[in-house]
Amino acid sequence: MADPNTIKNVFKRNVKALKLRPSIGQSTALTHVHVVDGTTCEIVSGSKRLTVDVGKDAGGNDAGPGPGILERAALGSCLAIGYATWAAYLEIPIDDIKVDVETEFDARGQFGVADIPPGFKSIRYSVTIESPASEEEIKRLVEKADKYSPVRDDFQRAIPIQRELTIKSSIKEWT
Structure with a gap:
């Protein structure tokens, strides 16, 4: 299990490396x-x-x-990992972190029976952090982690999306 010192040292190493060579942080997944x-x-x-x-x-x-579960899990786990990472980096002791993610949706959009968006109508998350640190320290930690959460950003910001389609015929020609 990764302890706070290991998390902090890796975080600091990554920050230093990205400052020295920004290109190492740019990739395609x-x-x-x-x-x-x-x-x-x-x-x-x-x-x-x-x-x-x-x-x-x-x-x-x-x-x-299903995909909706994975969306909620992606957001919740990214936030939780961010809280743990920033807590280690800021040297704020944490005993426990829990994140609940709740979404509202209307399936009529998904099934094309109403002219409404097929995705989530809203996303809410609730964070519970157990720590001996002060309330101010925890709020500062959560604000910082939320600000730099990549998945939270993905959900919050419009991202360009493109599709490429390849069609392969499965019809066998007789010769």
């Missing part, structure tokens, strides 16, 4: 998604593998968490 059984998706990103699916009530196999 790729995740592969392959439908393997109806709605069950196999996700591969580097050495990480994950199965994603929707529940039987949505026609799926219920073989793993």
Whole structure:
């Protein structure tokens, strides 16, 4: 388990490296998604593998968490990791961190039965931090971590998105 000193030292090392060579922080990430059984998706990103699916009530196999769960998990875990990291860097002792992420949605948009956005209507998160530190220190930590959270930023800011489509015919020609 990573202790606060290890987290702080790695954070400081990364800050120093990025200041010296900003280009090392610029990259492209790729995740592969392959439908393997109806709605069950196999996700591969580097050495990480994950199965994603929707529940039987949505026609799926219920073989793993669905995309909405992953969105909430991505935000909550990014925030929690950020709180732990900034606490270590700022030398604020933390005993426990919990983040709950709640979303509102209207499935009519997803199924095309109403002219409304198909995604979340709102996102809320609740943070519980147990610490012997003062309330002011914890608030400063949370503000700093929220400000620099990449996933929180992704949800908050419009990001350009593009699609490339490749169509391969599965029709066999007779010769």
